[in-house]
Amino acid sequence: MKTQVAIIGAGPSGLLLGALLTKAGIANTIIERQTPDYVLGRIRAGILEQTTVDLLHEAGVGHGVSNEGLVHHHIELIFKGERHPIDVHALTGGKVVTAYGQTEVTRDLMAAREASGSPTVYAASNVAVHDYDSATPRVTYDKDGQSHTLDCEFIAGCDGFHGVCRASVPQGAIKEFERVYPFGWLGVLSDTPPVSPHAILYANSERGFALCSMRSMTRSRYYVQCPMTDKVEDWSDERFWNELKSRLDTDTASRLVTGPSIEKSIAPLRSFVAEPMRFGRMFLAGDAAHIVPPTGAKGLNLAASDVKMLSSALIEFFVEKSQAGIDGYSERALSRIWKAERFSWWLTSLMHRFPDADGFGQKIQEAELEYLVRSRAASTTVAENYVGLPFDFAA
Numbered sequence: 186m187k188t189q190v191a192i193i194g195a196g197p198s199g200l201l202l203g204a205l206l207t208k209a210g211i212a213n214t215i216i217e218r219q220t221p222d223y224v225l226g227r228i229r230a231g232i233l234e235q236t237t238v239d240l241l242h243e244a245g246v247g248h249g250v251s252n253e254g255l256v257h258h259h260i261e262l263i264f265k266g267e268r269h270p271i272d273v274h275a276l277t278g279g280k281v282v283t284a285y286g287q288t289e290v291t292r293d294l295m296a297a298r299e300a301s302g303s304p305t306v307y308a309a310s311n312v313a314v315h316d317y318d319s320a321t322p323r324v325t326y327d328k329d330g331q332s333h334t335l336d337c338e339f340i341a342g343c344d345g346f347h348g349v350c351r352a353s354v355p356q357g358a359i360k361e362f363e364r365v366y367p368f369g370w371l372g373v374l375s376d377t378p379p380v381s382p383h384a385i386l387y388a389n390s391e392r393g394f395a396l397c398s399m400r401s402m403t404r405s406r407y408y409v410q411c412p413m414t415d416k417v418e419d420w421s422d423e424r425f426w427n428e429l430k431s432r433l434d435t436d437t438a439s440r441l442v443t444g445p446s447i448e449k450s451i452a453p454l455r456s457f458v459a460e461p462m463r464f465g466r467m468f469l470a471g472d473a474a475h476i477v478p479p480t481g482a483k484g485l486n487l488a489a490s491d492v493k494m495l496s497s498a499l500i501e502f503f504v505e506k507s508q509a510g511i512d513g514y515s516e517r518a519l520s521r522i523w524k525a526e527r528f529s530w531w532l533t534s535l536m537h538r539f540p541d542a543d544g545f546g547q548k549i550q551e552a553e554l555e556y557l558v559r560s561r562a563a564s565t566t567v568a569e570n571y572v573g574l575p576f577d578f579a580a
């Protein structure tokens with residue numbers, strides 16, 4: 186088999202890249218090791234930057250987020266038992282974020298791909314990439330007991346943190362930067378009305394971090410910081426709801442509508458970047474190249490900005506016969522990635538209780554939070570990073 190671009194991974198990165206390349210008339214095949222239902226079953230991100238929403242529209246899959254997404258003008262910080270709004274809309278000249286789950290984004294992209302007729306191979310095993318440092322890269326995989334080879338002109342590694350593409354690069358050719366946090370996030374999805382339908386709530390408390398988000402006006406998403414040694418089975422629904430309430434201000438806690446969890450999982454937190462993001466004719470995009478702690482709601486949005494840059498570069502190569510885009514991809518993407526890594530690391534450090542924290546550390550966090558919500562300059566810094574820095578932000 187032959188194609189112009191072989192895409193490894195059918196998560197948001199792979200599906201969005203496939204949609205943009207198909208729209209530009211560039212042949213592409215997606216190879217995914219899981220089934221569609223498994224991919225859709227992973228409950229992850231929920232907050233989209235405007236640039237991500239715009240890209241979904243550009244890819245022809247913006248109807249879902251337009252019809253069902255919940256636009257937010259504010260976020261709120263809870264500390265010392267009080268809620269403090271940050272008006273990101275006013276502080277950024279009108280920019281907003283939209284609550285629309287990654288599951289819904291992925292479902293919209295899968296439906297569009299199905300309708301486009303571009304090939305997607307699900308449940309592929311033993312996926313391997315070959316000769317990406319030559320002019321004739323190829324991908325091999327097994328499917329239904331048959332071995333297959335896909336010849337291509339480029340490989341896009343959209344296969345996430347545990348994928349095969351980055352792992353295939355010789356150690357001397359790649360540099361990895363990492364910070365692993367000494368805690369995780371226990372997340373719960375519930376068919377209950379969100380306690381704060383118009384703003385994401387971020388809580389700093391002496392018991393640890395908590396977050397109140399949503400997927401719709403009838404489906405909520407909540408998180409509490411927990412030790413990495415915890416197991417999901419250690420957390421009954423009752424224990425979760427009581428712990429969440431203990432980390433919120435009294436008024437918000439009193440209005441929290443609880444109910445049975447429909448999904449419950451613990452996610453580890455890490456900051457990770459691999460450099461560079463290009464290896465001959467193979468490019469990395471999304472979680473295959475970087476991971477952020479979810480505190481800043483950047484993971485999915487960074488994947489989308491990589492895909493925006495990579496799709497433009499590949500279209501420039503095939504349509505305008507120019508190498509400039511693919512030659513500049515890694516440096517441009519990493520410039521934006523590191524600024525989002527910084528913001529995510531900073532907000533994680535500010536909002537979470539670290540195992541070695543003492544009274545002084547808690548006081549410093551509370552002092553910084555008080556400064557943040559009272560200083561227009563400081564609130565603006567939070568707001569412009571939260572809604573997503575412009576693509577042309579100084580490199």
Ligand code: FAS
Nearest residue numbers: 194196197198218230344345348452471472479482484485
């Ligand atoms: P993905 O990991 O989503 O997709 C990669 C795909 O490649 C998967 O479908 C995988 O099956 C496939 N694959 C892997 N190896 C393969 C191989 N060898 N061959 C073929 N296919 C292969 N971000 C936020 O903004 N907010 C959040 O709250 C948040 N929560 C998260 C919770 C968890 C547990 C995780 C892991 C991530 C979370 N993220 C969050 C980040 C998440 O949303 C990612 O940024 C997003 O999924 C990135 O999308 P992809 O780059 O497509 O990677």
Ligand code: PHB
Nearest residue numbers: 230231398479480481482
């Ligand atoms: C979510 O809705 O899942 C969500 C919201 C904000 C974050 C992280 C996750 O910072």
